[in-house]
Amino acid sequence: MPNKSSQSKKENSEGKAAVEKKSGNAKKTKTKKSAAAKKNGAKAAQTAVTKDTSITKDAAKKNAAKPKRNTKTEKTTKTGKGARAKDAARRQEEAALTGKKPASQPETKQGETSAKTTQKAAKKPSQKASRGKGKKNKITDSVKISFLGGINEIGKNLTLFEYNDEMIIVDCGMSFPDADMPGVDYVLPDFTFLERNARKIKAVFITHGHEDHIGALPYFLKTVNVPVYCTCLTAGLIKGKLKEHRMLGSCKLVEIRPGDVISTGEFSVEAIHVNHSIPDSLAYAIRCGAGLIVHTGDFKIDNTPIDGGVIDLPRFAELGNEGVLCLMSDSTNAERPGYTPSERNVGETLEALFRGAGEKRIIVASFASNIHRIQQIVDASVKMNRKIFLSGRSLENVVSVSMELGYLTVPDGILLPIDRLKNYTDSQTVIITTGSQGEPMSALSRMAQSDHRKVTVGNNDYIIISATPIPGNEKTVSNTINDLMKLGAEVAYEKTLGIHVSGHAAQEDQKLIINLVRPKYFIPVHGEQKHLRKHAASAASVGIPEENIVIPELGALIEVSEDGIARTGTVPAGRVFIDVSGMGDVGNSVLQDRKKLSTDGIVIITAVVDSYSGQLLYPPEVQSRGIVFSSNANAFSSYISDRCGEVFREYSRYVQLDIPALKSRVRDTVAKVIFDKTRRAPVIVVTVLSV
Numbered sequence: 001m002p003n004k005s006s007q008s009k010k011e012n013s014e015g016k017a018a019v020e021k022k023s024g025n026a027k028k029t030k031t032k033k034s035a036a037a038k039k040n041g042a043k044a045a046q047t048a049v050t051k052d053t054s055i056t057k058d059a060a061k062k063n064a065a066k067p068k069r070n071t072k073t074e075k076t077t078k079t080g081k082g083a084r085a086k087d088a089a090r091r092q093e094e095a096a097l098t099g100k101k102p103a104s105q106p107e108t109k110q111g112e113t114s115a116k117t118t119q120k121a122a123k124k125p126s127q128k129a130s131r132g133k134g135k136k137n138k139i140t141d142s143v144k145i146s147f148l149g150g151i152n153e154i155g156k157n158l159t160l161f162e163y164n165d166e167m168i169i170v171d172c173g174m175s176f177p178d179a180d181m182p183g184v185d186y187v188l189p190d191f192t193f194l195e196r197n198a199r200k201i202k203a204v205f206i207t208h209g210h211e212d213h214i215g216a217l218p219y220f221l222k223t224v225n226v227p228v229y230c231t232c233l234t235a236g237l238i239k240g241k242l243k244e245h246r247m248l249g250s251c252k253l254v255e256i257r258p259g260d261v262i263s264t265g266e267f268s269v270e271a272i273h274v275n276h277s278i279p280d281s282l283a284y285a286i287r288c289g290a291g292l293i294v295h296t297g298d299f300k301i302d303n304t305p306i307d308g309g310v311i312d313l314p315r316f317a318e319l320g321n322e323g324v325l326c327l328m329s330d331s332t333n334a335e336r337p338g339y340t341p342s343e344r345n346v347g348e349t350l351e352a353l354f355r356g357a358g359e360k361r362i363i364v365a366s367f368a369s370n371i372h373r374i375q376q377i378v379d380a381s382v383k384m385n386r387k388i389f390l391s392g393r394s395l396e397n398v399v400s401v402s403m404e405l406g407y408l409t410v411p412d413g414i415l416l417p418i419d420r421l422k423n424y425t426d427s428q429t430v431i432i433t434t435g436s437q438g439e440p441m442s443a444l445s446r447m448a449q450s451d452h453r454k455v456t457v458g459n460n461d462y463i464i465i466s467a468t469p470i471p472g473n474e475k476t477v478s479n480t481i482n483d484l485m486k487l488g489a490e491v492a493y494e495k496t497l498g499i500h501v502s503g504h505a506a507q508e509d510q511k512l513i514i515n516l517v518r519p520k521y522f523i524p525v526h527g528e529q530k531h532l533r534k535h536a537a538s539a540a541s542v543g544i545p546e547e548n549i550v551i552p553e554l555g556a557l558i559e560v561s562e563d564g565i566a567r568t569g570t571v572p573a574g575r576v577f578i579d580v581s582g583m584g585d586v587g588n589s590v591l592q593d594r595k596k597l598s599t600d601g602i603v604i605i606t607a608v609v610d611s612y613s614g615q616l617l618y619p620p621e622v623q624s625r626g627i628v629f630s631s632n633a634n635a636f637s638s639y640i641s642d643r644c645g646e647v648f649r650e651y652s653r654y655v656q657l658d659i660p661a662l663k664s665r666v667r668d669t670v671a672k673v674i675f676d677k678t679r680r681a682p683v684i685v686v687t688v689l690s691v
């Protein structure tokens, strides 16, 4: 998926041109206030950000931005007293429990135009009709949230919001395959439900540029081409993907900044700055007639961030005052007590390690997308008078995009092509590499296998793995470390304090967000079941009534309104496997075949029949690979051949030869014979030639 670094510069300028061209009448806006203040100069100089006319600056400050339908919701923000009163009323409602309050939306109705009210009244019947059966709570005027990914898993995040026949999507990510998915490169969410509702979908909002949030976008946009809203760096990374898929010119990518509000009609979506392990990350405040929903995206609270400013906690608090119907929050680190340390801590550790390396060559492995980490490695290298070389395509790509967009600052003459490595002594050198997760094909793994074309690891190497293994990768990471040590290298890894910090909020950070936002309902997202449960427990511990917390499942459709929250249905959701080298989608059956091939082998049966009589002309030929027969293999083959012959003779009695039926009958017969003898279920291929 990473593209060649040599292309990315060109790609980006082309990308910008494409975006600008498409929104020809769009305003060019300059930020006066942005969390990433330092970046602004660079960005503005480089390209005035193109925006849709519907985007406006800082909705909190200027009411002009609001979509007509949601004016009332925003008005509440302005009146502190009103908000508090509303909040109190809300708390009372909570106590009285949900679902039994048919007429409980006075505030939300007030500011509404009559047009809107009529429209709503008109739409209600159909809305009710479309709802699932067996629903206990009567929820009217609800927003429907469905979860197509990111639930019971870390990866392929995709959440769908529907209100009044209009849909928006937050994130469109992929995940990486497990060990039991041979030959699969990526795993995508199932788009069936989205394709079915393509007409309703208005836009995709991306929280940040990690693969589990953007990886599936090109595949999604191929079927449903709608505008994609994201920040500058995220856009840079998405453009690389679109370019790879040759769809840069046909997609509409709109850059937004924290404070911007985008209106799609029924929805108005406000971008909020958060901290995370990639710059330019957003949370979203999503407004619709049903109320205000806050989706945190991936986030952490970093009081001393490397760049881009502290997470906009005041805005979260303001939204809390306004009255938040539902909070959806990142659960990744819900098991971790306390607070997640600042990224800056890693800088201090890195500097100490760099000093300790003495005359040795330094090799640092990190996540390619962790630009703040890379910035700190760069800073430490500059201090120690070392030159930097990059190894790994994804790293080269991200570094080049980030430098170009002003997210990474590297003094001239520090970053050199890896071909020039040989011109510098070990003590003058830092190599930044991918492979911190022990990925088999990564640069660090190649170094560990003495299989890297440019870097030979030996006893004058000091290797720092500035990451912790993602659950499931522990073994491969540990193998890589062992292999590097066998080559004589010194390796500092997760056991070294402060060598890595997480990009996700820990328990106390998560509680702080819940306390600031004070939602009526809470939905933990982004995590495995254990993370979601822990996060739900944290929410309960800070006073969210348990009946107001819903742990979703993959494919769950949850309806939320002032009346209550309930799971009212299921939508198609699952995994789609992508084999990049092959033809694209790998169906479940293909995956099963691959598993069977790897464990149980293959049997190929070829038969030749007379096209007139349907009679078998020769005994069927049987070939097998990867199957061990306890007895004589030839005898077994001829036994299978005989059994096939019987099936053919039985079928040739019919007037018309039904070849597909015949093949499937042969396959079943052979499968049974082999399973009886060997307890294996190989892939069976039957070919019938009629001559």
Ligand SMILES: [Zn+2]
Binding pocket: 208, 210, 276, 298
């Ligand atoms: Zn992330």
Ligand SMILES: [Zn+2]
Binding pocket: 155, 157, 210, 212, 213, 298, 526
């Ligand atoms: Zn994520």
